[in-house]
Amino acid sequence: MSPITISFIRGTVITLALTIASIIFGIILALILAFMRMGKSKILNGFAWFYVWIFRGTPLFLQIVVINFVPPLIYLSVTGKPMPRSNGIMTAGYLPMLLTSGEFKSGIIALALNTGAYCCEIIRAGIESIDIGQHEAAKALGMSKFTAMSKVIIPQTMKRIIPPFSNEFTLILKDSSLVSTIGLTELARVSRQLSAGGKWSYLFVGAAIYLFLTTFSTFAFDKLEKYFGRYE
Numbered sequence: 001m002s003p004i005t006i007s008f009i010r011g012t013v014i015t016l017a018l019t020i021a022s023i024i025f026g027i028i029l030a031l032i033l034a035f036m037r038m039g040k041s042k043i044l045n046g047f048a049w050f051y052v053w054i055f056r057g058t059p060l061f062l063q064i065v066v067i068n069f070v071p072p073l074i075y076l077s078v079t080g081k082p083m084p085r086s087n088g089i090m091t092a093g094y095l096p097m098l099l100t101s102g103e104f105k106s107g108i109i110a111l112a113l114n115t116g117a118y119c120c121e122i123i124r125a126g127i128e129s130i131d132i133g134q135h136e137a138a139k140a141l142g143m144s145k146f147t148a149m150s151k152v153i154i155p156q157t158m159k160r161i162i163p164p165f166s167n168e169f170t171l172i173l174k175d176s177s178l179v180s181t182i183g184l185t186e187l188a189r190v191s192r193q194l195s196a197g198g199k200w201s202y203l204f205v206g207a208a209i210y211l212f213l214t215t216f217s218t219f220a221f222d223k224l225e226k227y228f229g230r231y232e
Contacts, residue, residue: 004194004202011190012209014104018176018186021108023169026115033120038127048120055117061178063114068106068182107179111172118168126161127153158228166221170214 001009036048055063076082130153139148177188185193191206 007190007194008187008205008209011185011187011206012213014184014186015173015176015188016213018104018107018111018179019169019173022111022115022172022176025108025112026119026172029112029116030119030123033116034123034127037120037124052117052120055114056121060110060114060175061181064107064110064178064182067110067113068103072102101184103179103182103184106182107176107184110179111176115168115172119165122161122164122168123157126157129160130156155228159225162221162225162228166218166225169217169221173213173217174210 033048033051036044037052039045072082137152143152176186180186180189180192187206187209191203194202
């Protein structure tokens with residue numbers, strides 16, 4: 001394979017790794033926040049509301065920059081030594097090292113924290129949209145709260161939250177390009193670097209890859225929606 005093809009493959013792998021990892025961690029965080037928002041504890045509810053307010057109300061670009069640059073500055077001011085971390089730019093030619101770079105980890109953390117805030121509201125709205133009669137029917141059948149949620153409420157909720165979740169996945173896939181601002185060589189940065197010499201056609205190659213990825217993910221989520229549609 002040519003060096004250009006390898007560069008695009010590496011950039012695509014980085015973009016997919018960022019997206020999938022941040023979505024997984026983001027959903028876990030979103031579930032915790034959603035149940036905190038629906039719980040009876042005013043303290044937990046207030047904390048979850050504040051978290052969602054902060055991360056939905058500030059730009060993702062700013063969140064990425066803060067998470068990447070502020071902790072090393074705090075570490076330096078406390079210890080007087082630079083924070084040990086591998087550099088994504090210096091190791092750009094070696095994929096395994098790039099995937100473990102400080103920039104890559106910062107990107108995942110920022111994207112996951114942002115995803116958690118948005119998916120929290122998606123999950124909460126989906127669960128609360130289920131008719132109260134479903135809860136009462138499950139209780140009447142002698143189901144515990146956990147069994148009712150896992151067997152009755154969650155399956156019905158899935159069909160309702162998949163469309164907005166599909167949209168969130170697409171947004172994160174595209175917004176992962178923002179991590180290029182902290183030096184991570186993902187798909188958008190690769191396209192920009194290759195087109196710097198006047199070969200602007202490489203920008204369209206990058207756009208085509210993004211379009212393929214978003215189309216494939218939309219198709220997959222449509223299949224999921226139809227699968228969970230049988231519960232309604």
